[in-house]
Amino acid sequence: MPFGNSSESGDRQRRAWALLCFSGALLLVLVLRLFQLQILHGRDYLLIAELTRLKRVIIEAPRGSILDRNGEILAENGLSYSITVDPHDGVQAEQSATRLASIVGMPADELSERVREIRKRNRSPVKLFKDADFRLFSIVEEHRSELPGIGSVIEQRRSYPNGRTGSHVVGYMGELTQEEFGQYGRERGYYYGQYTGRGGLERLYEHWLKGKNGAKFQMKNYLNRVMEAQNPEDIKSDPPEPGNSLQLTIDLRLQAAVEEALGDTVCAALVALDPRNGEVLALVSKPSFDPNVFTHVMTTAQFDSLFRNPQKPLFNRAIQATYPPGSTFKMLTALAGLESGFTESSRFNSCGGAYYFGGRPFRCWKSDGHGSLDLTGALAQSCNVYFYQLGRSVGLENWQKAGLALGFGQPTGIDLIGEVAGRLPTTEYYKNTHRYYSPGMMLNLAIGQGENDATILQLARYVGIIATEGIKATPHLVKDHLSPVERVTDISPASFEVVKRGMLKVTTEGTARSMQIPGHLIAAKTGTAQNPHGEAHKLLVAFAPYGNPSIAVACVVENTEKKNARAAIDVVKRLFEEYFKYYPDTSTVAVVQ
């Protein structure tokens, strides 16, 4: 070891000072930085520290239920279970995924790959299995300690205990998209991804049903795990306000009976309403859909059956589709005739199977003819020749006046979205589309063919107006909905009375005799809507009881003229049988006696 001091002590002293100054300067930088962080910005950082550990958590407001007129549940809130991944748990979460896969018997690689993807792209917990079955949920809960990074959440889920029944009325739910959330979601108190009404009453009465989301503050650590609060004051909460429930005018028993009678293979629609006040008792569109599908994870088959189905189950045939009303329009022509001076006993040239106009035959459905008929008889037999002549005599202007009074060519104003107006050809209409109007056109209009188009809802209300001899109530689905009830002034009650008698004859001696139900008097009118694309649609309008009408019905069954010409009659008869079970009426019995 070399001994002795190798440098002079003065030089050493100088170097020692230099090193000391250097050390001091270096550490002074740290002190200055500390001064900046802790003294100058201390309060800001304190605020950040507080905010980070307190997180605002939204409590979803329970959505209001939807009930039928008797309090049966159509839509309620169930629970949905989801399995989540927390990206903060990193590689651990992937290992947990592999473990979870081995517990529940899934391909491990696939699952851990998905977790890796989630981990790369997100910072807060993400749903790995949305809407998992309860078994998976309980497995995850049970193995919680062995599965770091895997969690679970329970959320509200809309459920429809009656499934398909009434789906077009009740509607369905869908998740708020990112776009919608940005546009109005936050202002209206939604959270991103919350379910919102997408169809039917769920959509129309969204604000009424939704309620107000609440919020609470939770102490969370960096893993987003909820910690026990050290200070209860930290956990102020803002309780949610539950949504209001909605009671409908629908009678689930009638609705279900009709849907059952129709089955899900046909395309059909039916509206039954109380003509005295416009309460809709049943509104059916077939094929229907199961609204529960929308709040679960949809399978490809389910998606295809909803969106790629040529029968379009989401399409509400009762209000969104229009049909040529066919012979059901003969009451309209009859009423127009009665208002233009014709009477019940007015007769025209007798029916020999066809009526010649402008050198061209206009045929009756019965090729060997009906002979000579009066007005009620012509209604009962649905004689075209009679109505060709009546229509021609009445003229378009009188006819269209009656049509407008009976609510055609304009929406009824039902509380559903998407109702169409239909089409009632008027003088103006012909001027605009054909540039001319010839009296020959009137012949077709008079029997409900030609350019007439009406929705089943319009037809139901039309029958209701006839049944009540002029009460024109706006159809509605919500019980307490105050809808306007008008009186038709252009048509006198006496005219209605004649037409009603004609409709009664339809079931007693006319085209719908099979509709008779012992002990009850039913008035009806059959119809056939010509369909240029295929087999004609069978229509039926009816009301009952004859003496004191409390139900008016319109029904269409598509493409059934040859297969089952009585399809519509059978369905409405089934509805009436069910109806009389729950709504007995003494007046009908009195009339019969």
Added chain:
Amino acid sequence: MILARIFDRNMERGLVWAVIFLMLIGVLMVHSASQGENMASSDYWVKQALWMVISITVAMGIILVPVKYIYALSYVFYGVMFVLLLLVEIVGTTGGGSERWLALGPVRVQPSEFMKVAIILALARYMSFKKNRPTSYVKVIVPGLFILFPLLLVLKQPDLGTSMIFCALLFPMIYWAGLDSRRLFFLVAPILSAVFAAPFLPWFNWFTWVCFMFLILGVLYYSRYSLPAMGAILGTNILAGIATPIAFGRLKSYQQERITTFINPEADPLGAGYQILNSKVAVGSGGILGKGVGKGTYTEMGFLPKAHTDFIFSIVGEELGFIGTVAVICLFLYIIYRGIMVATSIRNQFMSLAVVGICGVFLFHVYINVGMVLGLMPVTGKSLPFLSYGGSSVLANAMMVGLLLNFSVNRHDF
């Protein structure tokens, strides 16, 4: 004999108390950190207290070792450590993304921690010979080689923090060994030049580099070097400054990204940047007086990973506030000050140089660690001496304190 040594009048008692005080703060802070949600076990502070006892025992043991043995074994120690470092390269185990550990039976050792001690002793021995005094640029080459080989191995692990320490301890030692300040400046200048021009570092860009070039020109003007020498020095610096951005620019984008996150992990907000942000929030939220021991809610909620090891200083900041953090820094400055005073008073060049080297290691450790916690330095995973929880670094620090005290007791011998 032990007592005689420990109560020797040349014993640096103030330094001993400073170290013990820092260690106690360390145990307290590890206790706070282990209350955290994300800690696997909460008895870290007991283990840390145990490490404190081990450290003191090791330091006392080293005080007893005669200086001549230390001197005699210094090259051997260097050789053994170098071999261990090579072994890490071959059979090392991974920890925190890089190979740093060597499994020796049940214990895992980090040879790079002990390599620091070995380098100090070997350099001190080499430069204690008058003929090896670094009085010219040429004579710096051999001491530089002492650093270079371990440096390359450590860089390959990759462990940026330790390689920075290796590099940094050379300069105080060669300065202490006799290199004049002018040469020292021009040795450090190209490194600084490259750093100032680095486009991937925070705050540095061409502007800082131009400023630095003016400084070099000024120093050159007063250096009275010959014109060719001046040109060579200036050229080296300009080359270093220009080469860094160009070399960086020629890299593929993923390579650039890798370097950027290696040097400046704040660029990766989910990774180390998250850590830095949280440590700044933790320190800042402490304010002047701090939230009180055990009341550092931010740390306890588990927002800070590695709170008990590399980020222990953020708990000091949160719980003890500005008063506490400045006190800890002052204690370190005091230790360095006493160390330099010891080095000044030792006649023997080997011991004196070693003490300066030890002080340098402490200084840079503190700067790199605290700078990282405060967001001034890249996240390099260097622990804070005496406070951080951990094995190898605690032992290495204890060895260095032991050596410092040993040399202070024997300052008038030889």
